[in-house]
Amino acid sequence: MEKYDPQKIELKWQEYWDKNRTYKNYNREKRFYVLDMFPYPSGEGLHVGHPKGYIATDVFARFKILQGYSVLHPMGFDSFGLPAENYAIKNKIHPKIAVEKNIATYQKQLKAFGFTYDWEREIITSDPEYYKWTQWIFLKMFEKGLAYESNEPVNWCPSCKTVLANEDLEKGSCERCGSRIVQKKLRQWVLKMTAYADRLLYDLDNENLNWEEMIKEQQRNWIGRSEGVQFEIKIKNSEEKIEVYTTRLDTVFGMTYAVVAPEHPILERIKDGIKNFSEIKRYLIQAQNKTELERMELQKEKTGVKLEGITAINPFTKEDIPLFVADYVLGFYGTGAVMAVPAHDERDFEFARKHNLPVKEVVKKPETKNEKNSGEKTDGAFTEDGILASSGEYSRLTSENARGKMAEWLEKNNLGRKKVNYKMRDWVFSRQRYWGEPIPIVHCEKCGTVAVPENELPLKLPEVKSYEPTGTGESPLANISEWVNTKCPKCGGSAKRETNTMPQWAGSCWYYLAYLMRGVSNLPAGQMNLQFPISSYKGEFDRWLPVDLYIGGIEHATRHLLYARFWHKFLYDLGVVSKKEPFKRLIHVGLVSGEDGRKMSKRWGNVVNPDDVISEFGADAMRLFEMFMGPFTQEVHWSTAGVNGSRRFLERVWKLQDKITNRKTEVARKKIEKLLHKTIKKVTEDIENFRFNTAISQLMILINEIEKEKELQTADCELLIIILSPFAPHIAEEMWFHLGHKESVFLQKWPRHDPALTKDEKINLAVQVNGKVRDIMAVDADISEDEAGKSAFAREKIKKWTAGKEIKQVIYIPGRIMNIVVG
Numbered sequence: 001m002e003k004y005d006p007q008k009i010e011l012k013w014q015e016y017w018d019k020n021r022t023y024k025n026y027n028r029e030k031r032f033y034v035l036d037m038f039p040y041p042s043g044e045g046l047h048v049g050h051p052k053g054y055i056a057t058d059v060f061a062r063f064k065i066l067q068g069y070s071v072l073h074p075m076g077f078d079s080f081g082l083p084a085e086n087y088a089i090k091n092k093i094h095p096k097i098a099v100e101k102n103i104a105t106y107q108k109q110l111k112a113f114g115f116t117y118d119w120e121r122e123i124i125t126s127d128p129e130y131y132k133w134t135q136w137i138f139l140k141m142f143e144k145g146l147a148y149e150s151n152e153p154v155n156w157c158p159s160c161k162t163v164l165a166n167e168d169l170e171k172g173s174c175e176r177c178g179s180r181i182v183q184k185k186l187r188q189w190v191l192k193m194t195a196y197a198d199r200l201l202y203d204l205d206n207e208n209l210n211w212e213e214m215i216k217e218q219q220r221n222w223i224g225r226s227e228g229v230q231f232e233i234k235i236k237n238s239e240e241k242i243e244v245y246t247t248r249l250d251t252v253f254g255m256t257y258a259v260v261a262p263e264h265p266i267l268e269r270i271k272d273g274i275k276n277f278s279e280i281k282r283y284l285i286q287a288q289n290k291t292e293l294e295r296m297e298l299q300k301e302k303t304g305v306k307l308e309g310i311t312a313i314n315p316f317t318k319e320d321i322p323l324f325v326a327d328y329v330l331g332f333y334g335t336g337a338v339m340a341v342p343a344h345d346e347r348d349f350e351f352a353r354k355h356n357l358p359v360k361e362v363v364k365k366p367e368t369k370n371e372k373n374s375g376e377k378t379d380g381a382f383t384e385d386g387i388l389a390s391s392g393e394y395s396r397l398t399s400e401n402a403r404g405k406m407a408e409w410l411e412k413n414n415l416g417r418k419k420v421n422y423k424m425r426d427w428v429f430s431r432q433r434y435w436g437e438p439i440p441i442v443h444c445e446k447c448g449t450v451a452v453p454e455n456e457l458p459l460k461l462p463e464v465k466s467y468e469p470t471g472t473g474e475s476p477l478a479n480i481s482e483w484v485n486t487k488c489p490k491c492g493g494s495a496k497r498e499t500n501t502m503p504q505w506a507g508s509c510w511y512y513l514a515y516l517m518r519g520v521s522n523l524p525a526g527q528m529n530l531q532f533p534i535s536s537y538k539g540e541f542d543r544w545l546p547v548d549l550y551i552g553g554i555e556h557a558t559r560h561l562l563y564a565r566f567w568h569k570f571l572y573d574l575g576v577v578s579k580k581e582p583f584k585r586l587i588h589v590g591l592v593s594g595e596d597g598r599k600m601s602k603r604w605g606n607v608v609n610p611d612d613v614i615s616e617f618g619a620d621a622m623r624l625f626e627m628f629m630g631p632f633t634q635e636v637h638w639s640t641a642g643v644n645g646s647r648r649f650l651e652r653v654w655k656l657q658d659k660i661t662n663r664k665t666e667v668a669r670k671k672i673e674k675l676l677h678k679t680i681k682k683v684t685e686d687i688e689n690f691r692f693n694t695a696i697s698q699l700m701i702l703i704n705e706i707e708k709e710k711e712l713q714t715a716d717c718e719l720l721i722i723i724l725s726p727f728a729p730h731i732a733e734e735m736w737f738h739l740g741h742k743e744s745v746f747l748q749k750w751p752r753h754d755p756a757l758t759k760d761e762k763i764n765l766a767v768q769v770n771g772k773v774r775d776i777m778a779v780d781a782d783i784s785e786d787e788a789g790k791s792a793f794a795r796e797k798i799k800k801w802t803a804g805k806e807i808k809q810v811i812y813i814p815g816r817i818m819n820i821v822v823g
Contacts, residue, residue, distance in 0.1 A: 004654040006618025006647075010730040014114050022744050023061075023116045026519070028070040033544045034061045035512055035583075037552025037560070040078040040504070041102035043087045046109045047600050048608045048622070048638055049592030053551045054115060055623050056589070056632060056692065060549060061116045062726040063687050066750035072544060073116045074515040076123035077103050080131070081504020082160060085435035086177070089468060095435040099126055109610060113619050114729055121518040125507030126435075130514060132458030134506050135440045136534075137567060139451050140574060142441070146192040147429070149449065152332055153263070154428055156184035161469035162432045163188055165503065166425060168559075172290075183288055186473050188430035189439060189500060193566050197422045200565055201225055203580055210585040212633070215557045222558040224423020229407050230335060231416025233258055236311040236320060240270055242337040245421055249406045250399040251341040253391040254362035256352065258312045259304065259324045259338050262287035263331025275309035280325060287327040295327045302328050302351040315415055316392070316406070326351065334421055342381065349381040362390050363399060427563065429503060434467035434476045436501030444488035444495040453489050461501075475499040508560055509567040512547055512582060516540040534576055541577050550583040557588070587690055590634040592626070597637055613643055620728035621647035627692035627727060650731055652703055653724065657738060659712040669713055675705055676716055677757035683723050684753070692727075699724060714739060719751050767792045768819040769801040785812045792818055 017023065034057045039050065061073040079099045087102075088095040103124065110117065123130055141147040155164045159179035163186060173180055193200075201223045203209070204216045228247035235241060242260060246252070260266060262284045271277050283305045287295070304326030311320045328347060329338050342352035343361040352359050363386045385399035394402045410416030430439070440452035440459045452459050462483045467476055477499040478484060488495040517537045552560075561583075568582040593599055594606030601607065613622050625646040629636040679702045686695035702720065706712055718739065725732035725745050736745035760781045765788060767775045775797040779788060789810060792798050798820070806823035 001655065001657050004651045004731070006620060006650075006730065007615070009734045010112075010114060010619050013730045013733045014111065016733075017114070017744070020744070022746055023065060023071065023073070024118060024120075026070045026072070028068060030067075030069045031544060032061075032064040032069040032071045033512075033547045033549070034064070034071060034073045035515075035547045035550045036075065037550070037556060038076045038078050038508070038511060039106065040081065040083045041099060041106050042083055043091065043098065043102055044602070044607075045102070045105045046610055048610050048613060048626075049600050051110075051113060051610060051622075052592050052626050052632075053553075053589040054110065055113065055626050056690065057549065057551050058113070058115045058623075059627060059687065059692060059726040062729060062746060063750065065116070065746055066722065066725070066748060068749065071116070072121075072515070072519075073118060074121040074123075074518075075110065075115070075117040075119065076121075076511060076515070077106065077125065078504070078508050078511070079103065079124050079126040080436050080502075080507055082162070082431075082433065082435075083504065084126075085433055085467070086160065088435070095467060096126070099124075112611065112614050113623060121515045123511055123514045123518065125511065126461075128458040128460050131437045131507060133510070133514065133517075133534075134437050134502065135452075135457050135459060136454065137510060137571070138502070138506075139440055139454070139457075141191060141570065142451055144570075146195060146570065148190055148192065149187060150190045150426075150428075151185060151187050153183045153185045154188060155181045156186070157181055158471075160433075161471045163428055163430055165428045165559075183290070184473070186430075186432075188428055189441075189498075191427040191429045191566075193427045193562075194422055194424060196566050196569050197223055197225065197424055199569055199580075200424075200562060203565075203569075206581060208584060209581055211583075212586065212588060215554070215561070215586060215588065218557040219562060222424055222562065226421050226423075228419060228421060229403075229410060229416050230419040231315065231410045233315060233337075233339065234313050235266075235270065235323070236313055238270065238273070240266060242266055242312070243335040244337045244339045245334040245419060246339055248341070248344060248399075248403075249410075250385070250388060250391075250394075250402040251344040251363055252314070252316050252339065252406065253388075253394070254341045254343045254360045255314050255317075255321060255339045256342060256358040256360055257322045257324060257340045259326045259329050259340055259351075261329040261331035261336040262325055262327055264325075264336045266337075267325065270307075270310060273309050274307050276305070276307070280305055280307065283325060283327075290327060295330060302326065302347060302354065304328075304351060304355070306355070315410075322357070324351075324355075333423075333425075344381055344383055346381045346383065360390070362388060364389050424562075427566075429506070430500035431503050432473060432475045433469055433501055434461075434464065436503065437461070437506055438477070439498040439500055439502060441498040442486055442488060442495040443498065444491065444493060446493055447488055447490045447495075450488055450490050450495070456489075459497075475501055477501070505560060505563050509564045510571070512564075513537075513541065513571075513577070516544050538576070538578075545577060546579045546582055546584040548584050550586045551589060554588040561586075588633055590630070590632060590636060592629070593635060593637050595638050595640070600638075608638055608640065613640070617643045617647040618650070618730075620650055620730050623729075624650065624696060624727050628696045630693055632690045632692055649700065649703070650728060652707065653720075653728075654731065654735070656703070656706060656712055656717065656720075657735060659706070659710065660714055660717050660739075661711040662714050663711065669716070672706060672709060672712070672716055674757045675702055676719055677753040680719065680723055680751050681753040681758050684750070687726065696727065699727075721745060722748055722751060763815055765815070766817045767795070767798055768817060769798065770821060771819060774798060774801050781815065785810075785814070788812060788818055792820070 036054055036057050061071045064071045084099050085095050088098040125131060138147055155169060157164055157174040157179050159177045160174055164174060168175055169181060201220060204219060226247050228245055229249045230243055230245045232241045232243050274280055304324045307323045310323050312323045314321055340348040342348040342359040344363055363382060365386050388395050388397050388402050394405060407418055438459045438461055442450050444450055462480055464480060470476055484497050484499060486495055486497055519540055520537055564582055571577050572580055596606050598604050598606060621643055625643045679698050682698045683695045721732045721735050722745060733745050762778050763781045764776050765779050766773050767777060775795055777791060779791060802820060802822055808823050809821040811819040
């Protein structure tokens with residue numbers, strides 16, 4: 001047998017699969033949609049950590065193909081947005097040219113792995129034929145009142161010179177460049193995500209949604225739904241009042257002060273009565289330089305200033321309480337004001353201690369409900385529900401009962417109402433950058449904001465020489481007068497185009513649909529022409545959705561996944577899709593760090609290029625190693641030596657061809673046949689459950705045993721090749737054809753194990769007496785309870801512990817333990 005040469009056979013089979021359209025059988029009755037979170041094409045290309053998820057989806061796709069499914073496994077590129085534009089600016093190359101160059105690099109790198117991608121369905125989000133649909137969905141949201149303009153303060157990155165959503169920040173800094181964010185008041189477009197908050201939350205409990213609980217919990221926390229009460233607090237000797245929202249109305253008798261946010265409009269209305277307004281004004285300026293996330297940080301010191309000369313009134317106790325301004329309260333979250341109950345809120349407790357404010361305990365643990373024990377609290381806040389004390393007629397009620405009765409009193413006196421709040425905010429959808437989808441809106445002095453007509457889409461991004469951000473709060477598009485100045489679609493008068501562009505997340509909100517739309521188009525590969533109306537594609541949507549398996553990074557759990565679910569639910573309401581959720585099963589990829597244990601980065605000099613690895617060891621060796629490194633969802637460290645180990649393993653598999661025979665050798669055959677069927681069972685179960693590392697371990701055990709034999713039956717070799725093929729497809733295909741087959745191994749059927757052959761003939765059964773192991777006996781694997789009992793009681797070691805004693809119970813766990821309970 002010739003030497004194993006991956007460089008020779010891998011290119012050969014990639015060309016074969018492509019020419020013969022091996023994977024593109026979409027006419028089978030059973031269908032399966034496998035999807036990767038598509039990459040944005042950065043200039044650095046892929047490093048060895050990136051393909052981990054892509055290899056996993058390919059293993060699964062090949063597995064499902066062998067199980068008789070039509071498998072859709074597409075790939076595309078998320079090419080708009082800050083990553084591509086920042087790379088272009090840094091390298092002084094136009095974003096369009098940079099993206100085209102980078103995509104070509106990614107395509108070459110990905111194709112070297114021999115993936116099952118249907119490249120005829122490739123989508124690129126910066127292609128006008130693609131983003132016309134992104135624009136169309138935006139216009140439908142605008143039509144339904146879900147896209148609106150706002151002038152509220154937003155997160156501004158002074159380096160990237162654009163607005164960022166909260167999700168784009170990391171500890172108050174831009175996730176892209178690391179610059180500290182400042183608050184800036186700008187006109188921007190916003191999508192009303194909060195209108196879908198309850199559906200985004202409650203649909204996570206859909207029984208058909210097979211997601212990791214960790215990711216569901218991250219989404220629940222980000223949405224942050226709370227049920228509470230909103231009520232008013234009057235300002236003494238004034239017609240003015242503030243409204244506060246609380247989920248703990250049961251603690252209201254312990255309110256010893258109130259706080260308003262620096263942005264609260266009441267400060268301007270009552271400034272004449274504030275004796276220290278100059279001090280307040282200085283504080284407001286300081287607060288403007290802090291980001292929202294900095295102000296919300298629980299660990300930071302709570303700053304604030306008392307409004308001298310101003311007093312508020314607790315509506316329940318009628319007591320005067322001081323009013324403060326503090327930046328830990330946010331002006332655009334809730335009401336921009338809070339009731340402060342330091343005895344029952346940690347943040348309020350810290351603030352009260354700093355400013356020497358009263359801490360009045362009004363909720364006690366049930367075992368200390370005696371009202372006489374209430375009063376000044378000095379040992380921190382008690383934040384749980386309990387029994388009320390020092391709360392007038394509500395004393396001795398439970399927290400839950402008190403909240404209900406207090407809410408009724410507020411409503412009866414027209415002072416408040418029940419309300420639901422969300423931590424999640426509407427999605428800031430504008431970017432003051434060039435490289436993004438133009439927002440298809442024109443501004444007319446007569447007609448206001450007007451949608452670009454559907455038949456004029458796509459509104460194309462104009463070609464420009466200068467695309468650097470302006471830093472003025474306007475997009476570079478604002479400087480292109482011939483593009484900006486246009487006619488109003490309604491009245492025909494002079495109008496100006498919207499110059500902000502969409503964020504980089506826009507195109508990825510619906511791309512899984514575009515792959516299906518490409519399947520309807522009859523255009524040659526490489527062209528995209530997704531035609532109106534969208535109803536033309538509903539048959540494909542119904543056929544393939546929801547996506548059966550979706551793989552990607554955990555970092556997208558509260559951005560891309562929420563955005564995509566929001567858009568999908570909106571399209572569901574339009575009747576475009578018939579399923580409520582886009583992704584049925586979701587699994588995250590564990591990080592691959594460098595050999596030094598740090599995240600791969602040019603900064604650390606630990607980046608490994610997959611091209612180099614494939615060139616030296618072959619794609620199959622790299623595929624096998626990445627799936628063998630450790631549990632799929634856990635972080636693992638790269639090891640070039642480990643790839644070499646996988647290469648040596650494949651060489652051992654290759655050499656098995658020297659043992660192949662059709663001559664019957666029953667004794668050896670039976671031994672290998674049993675282990676082979678155990679391997680089929682385990683590899684099948686492990687692929688289904690993403691335990692790729694243990695599946696490969698089992699394959700290694702099988703190979704070790706086969707190597708001990710002088711001969712290998714052809715039929716057994718065929719089964720081995722099939723179950724190895726999802727992990728190492730090139731070597732499997734080559735060996736399959738060496739056996740004389742004329743069609744691809746991936747047109748075969750995935751084998752089923754014979755249950756009779758997977759049972760061990762003998763097992764070790766532990767025999768306990770009163771829970772302590774007293775003997776271990778070798779028995780038949782399928783031994784019955786009666787037979788196991790007879791054997792156990794006949795053994796001398798067991799007789800020693802049971803003789804003359806009452807047998808109260810015998811507990812038998814088949815294949816594992818027999819526990820004899822004696823009196």
